Amino acid sequence: QRTNDGTWVQRFQPSTSSNNKxxxxxxxxxxxxxxxxxxxASQPAAMTPLGFxxxxxxxxxxxxxELANQWDFSRSQVVLVPHVPGDYDGANDTTxxxxxxxxxQFVSHILRNKQYGQQRPxxxxxLLSEKDRLIFQPTSLGGQWQGxxxxxxxxxxxxxxxxxxxxxxxxxxxxxxxxxxxxxxxxTDDWIKAICVSRSGNVSRSSVARIGFVQEEDTTPDxxxxxxxxxxxxxxxxxxxxxxxxxxxxxxxxxxxPSSPSQQPRSNNGSLVPxxxxxxxxxxxxxxxxxxxxxxxxxxxxxxxxxxxxxxLSRGAQGYEATTTKGHDDSSHQKSIxxxxxxxxxxxxxxxxxxxxxxxxxxxxxxxxxxxNRASSNNSSTKLIHLPIPFDLRPSAYQQGDLEDNFDxxxxxxxxxxxxxxxxxxxxxxxxxxxALGKRExxx
Numbered sequence: 112q113r114t115n116d117g118t119w120v121q122r123f124q125p126s127t128s129s130n131n132k133x134x135x136x137x138x139x140x141x142x143x144x145x146x147x148x149x150x151x152a153s154q155p156a157a158m159t160p161l162g163f164x165x166x167x168x169x170x171x172x173x174x175x176x177e178l179a180n181q182w183d184f185s186r187s188q189v190v191l192v193p194h195v196p197g198d199y200d201g202a203n204d205t206t207x208x209x210x211x212x213x214x215x216q217f218v219s220h221i222l223r224n225k226q227y228g229q230q231r232p233x234x235x236x237x238l239l240s241e242k243d244r245l246i247f248q249p250t251s252l253g254g255q256w257q258g259x260x261x262x263x264x265x266x267x268x269x270x271x272x273x274x275x276x277x278x279x280x281x282x283x284x285x286x287x288x289x290x291x292x293x294x295x296x297x298x299t300d301d302w303i304k305a306i307c308v309s310r311s312g313n314v315s316r317s318s319v320a321r322i323g324f325v326q327e328e329d330t331t332p333d334x335x336x337x338x339x340x341x342x343x344x345x346x347x348x349x350x351x352x353x354x355x356x357x358x359x360x361x362x363x364x365x366x367x368x369p370s371s372p373s374q375q376p377r378s379n380n381g382s383l384v385p386x387x388x389x390x391x392x393x394x395x396x397x398x399x400x401x402x403x404x405x406x407x408x409x410x411x412x413x414x415x416x417x418x419x420x421x422x423x424l425s426r427g428a429q430g431y432e433a434t435t436t437k438g439h440d441d442s443s444h445q446k447s448i449x450x451x452x453x454x455x456x457x458x459x460x461x462x463x464x465x466x467x468x469x470x471x472x473x474x475x476x477x478x479x480x481x482x483x484n485r486a487s488s489n490n491s492s493t494k495l496i497h498l499p500i501p502f503d504l505r506p507s508a509y510q511q512g513d514l515e516d517n518f519d520x521x522x523x524x525x526x527x528x529x530x531x532x533x534x535x536x537x538x539x540x541x542x543x544x545x546x547a548l549g550k551r552e553x554x555x
Contacts, residue, residue, distance in 0.1 A: 114345060114386035115375070115501055117419045119189060119458050123182045138187035139179030145193040146175035149454060152196070190221055194422055194455035198435065198448045214422065214430050215267035216449055218459065222270060222416065231465040237404065238415055238464055238472075240396030245269055246504060248296040248367070248389045250345060253425025254352030258359040260431050262289035268390065290363055295424065296502055297509075298346065298367035298385070299522040300544075306384055345386050347423075350529040354537030358518055361510075361538060366522060368506045372476065374499040385501070390457075391417040393504055401472075405464045406492030411476035412504050413462075420457025427452035464493060475500050510541075519546070 146160040153159040164170035172178065194214040212220050225233040245268050259282070265271075266289055353361070369375070369382050394413035401407040422428040430449040462472045470493040477495040509520045523544045535552065539545035 113384065115383035117387035117389070119419060121188060123184055123186070126181055126183045137179060138184035138189070138191055139182060140176070141191040141193055142184075143174070143176035143178045145191070145195065145456060146178070148193075148195045150175060152454070189458040189460055192217055192221075192418060192420065192457040192459050194428060194430075194451055194453055194457075196452050196454065198433070198450045199430075200446075200448060214428075214449075214451055214455070215264055216430070218418070219267045219270060221459065222461070225461055225463075226270075231467070233461060233463040233465060234415060235464055237396065237400050238394065238413075238462060240394060241271075242395035243269070243292070243415065244393045244395060245293045246296065246389075246391045246393050247293060247424055248385070248502060249424035250385055250388055251347040251423035251425060252295070252297065252352065252356075253423070253427065254349075254355035255426060256356045256360045256424075258283075258286045258290060258357045260426070261293075261357075261360045262286040263432055264429050265289045265293050269392065287359065290359055293363045294365045294506075295360075295363045296367050296506065297348070297364050298525045300525045301522065302367065302382075303346070303384060303525045306382055346384065346525055347527050348524065350526055350533040350539050353524075353526070354533060354539055356538065358538065362518075364509045364520075364524065365506045366509060368503040370475070370501055370503050374501040382501075388420050388423055389418060389500070390420060391500075401464070401493075405466065405470060405472075407464075407472055408492070408495050409478040410472075410474035410495055410497075412474060414460075414473040414475070414498065415462055417460045417473050417498055417500075418457045419460075420455065422453070422455035422457060425453070428455050460496075460498070470494065471496055473498055475504060 150159040150161045161170070161172075161175050164172070164175070170178075172181070192214065197213075199213065199216060222234065226239070245265055262285070269289075269292060271289065271292070367385065373382075375382055392415040394415055398407075398409075398413065401413070402409070407413075428451070430451045433448055433450055434445045435448050460473050464470050464472065472493050473496050475498060477497055479495070509522060509524065510518060511521055518541045520542045523542045526544075529539075529544075533539060535545045535548040540549060
């Protein structure tokens with residue numbers, strides 16, 4: 112086993128006329144629609160989701176959308192979150208139907224319904240704090256991220272508009288206030304190298320961390336060390352992408368540190384390189400009201416929601432905002448859209464605190480796990496469901512101290528490639544790798 116992956120499994124029974132109900136966030140409808148979109152986008156003569164179902168699973172349906180009527184998805188414990196390429200109405204538009212929402216737009220729609228759309232909301236105000244953090248753990252970090260576009264993404268997931276300001280820099284302050292709620296969890300080069308050493312027993316000579324101590328036999332003294340790793344953890348960040356990202360966005364990077372107690376398999380020697388991706392809202396409010404009002408047990412961390420997803424932190428996967436012109440002549444006007452270029456799929460685990468026997472709260476490291484206990488009408492306590500998150504939810508930041516005066520990274524993030532000529536330019540100069548490379552060039 113080379114990587115750390117995440118899996119969710121639930122069995123659904125065949126549908127009957129009595130249990131086939133119309134749910135707003137129906138698992139079956141979303142799944143069928145997503146598979147249909149994937150089928151329509153397939154290349155000619157390629158195996159499609161519908162074709163695979165017919166050939167290997169015995170489907171007799173004319174479209175994947177019909178799956179919603181064939182299986183009882185009403186007991187689904189998660190919400191499917193699809194990403195489908197295309198241009199859609201702005202990130203926080205809640206007037207369109209759910210079939211026209213994808214990615215963070217869909218998450219925002221679902222979470223708003225869980226907060227306001229029911230007499231007893233799943234997510235009461237006591238479970239949503241202004242201090243909550245958005246924990247983004249990708250395995251690929253795309254380029255071209257600008258502060259305002261990433262802040263709008265945070266706003267969608269957190270359903271917060273940011274702290275408005277009357278100053279001339281009000282828009283910038285809003286961007287900063289939103290970005291400050293986010294952590295981008297990313298492994299260091301040293302950590303990845305240590306895992307590779309424990310697995311293979313030797314050190315890669317192309318390690319970024321060794322640039323300051325490169326021997327003459329590693330590379331000629333008048334040339335930069337070009338780095339291109341293959342199959343080393345399936346984590347992707349190039350120096351070219353890194354240099355194209357706003358420093359305001361890079362300032363949100365924190366180190367991937369193994370969680371304690373360890374969530375790794377006992378048979379594994381050391382940690383595994385992450386391959387799964389996740390997004391979560393870490394509760395930062397007062398725990399006592401939850402414990403008092405809902406019978407919540409003690410736990411190291413509470414999570415309002417947690418999403419296991421295939422979507423990494425790229426503009427194609429997360430969507431980026433743009434404007435388009437609608438109408439002609441005097442009727443034309445600009446409209447905000449959110450554009451996606453990737454097919455992605457995630458499962459959203461949403462906590463539920465309604466004061467009912469089936470209440471559940473997702474958490475990390477509870478004092479006593481109750482996920483295997485059956486709900487009882489005589490027991491009003493909330494079921495704590497432990498999620499085996501393998502990374503520390505409160506890790507160290509790459510940039511420490513006052514960021515207005517010092518942008519230096521205390522550790523070098525893991526890069527899967529550093530093309531020649533990019534190691535000591537732009538944002539790379541703030542990494543230990545780029546700094547060592549710059550000093551070396553001065554000495555030549």
